[in-house]
Amino acid sequence: MYVLADSMFRKQWIGKKKTGTGEGEPNGRYGEVYAARRTRTLQTHPDWTDSHRHKDALRVMFKRFIADLWERWIDLSNEVGQHILDAQYSDADLAA
Numbered sequence: 001m002y003v004l005a006d007s008m009f010r011k012q013w014i015g016k017k018k019t020g021t022g023e024g025e026p027n028g029r030y031g032e033v034y035a036a037r038r039t040r041t042l043q044t045h046p047d048w049t050d051s052h053r054h055k056d057a058l059r060v061m062f063k064r065f066i067a068d069l070w071e072r073w074i075d076l077s078n079e080v081g082q083h084i085l086d087a088q089y090s091d092a093d094l095a096a
Contacts, residue, residue: 005062009034012061034061 012031016024026032037057041048048056 001062002058005058008065009058009061030061030065033064034058037061 008030012026012028013034014025014027014031016022019025024035026035034057037060038053041053041056045053
């Protein structure tokens with residue numbers, strides 16, 4: 001999971017060297033989740049190291065991705081299931 005989360009982070013984040021502001025910036029929806037979590041842990045856990053905050057933000061970002069993936073999977077499953085039911089039963093069968 002860490003390898004997948006790290007790869008996603010690299011795609012969803014613009015490094016501080018490329019932004020010109022001296023700070024990294026989000027480059028997509030999951031990058032924004034990462035940035036929000038990093039900002040929050042700066043306030044709630046000032047004793048954490050940068051590495052600890054980074055790994056925590058990766059975890060939260062990837063959990064958001066998994067939740068979105070699961071939600072889409074359920075939506076698609078319901079659509080496919082409804083098509084199967086529609087194909088199995090005609091209107092006459094349902095009226096009986």
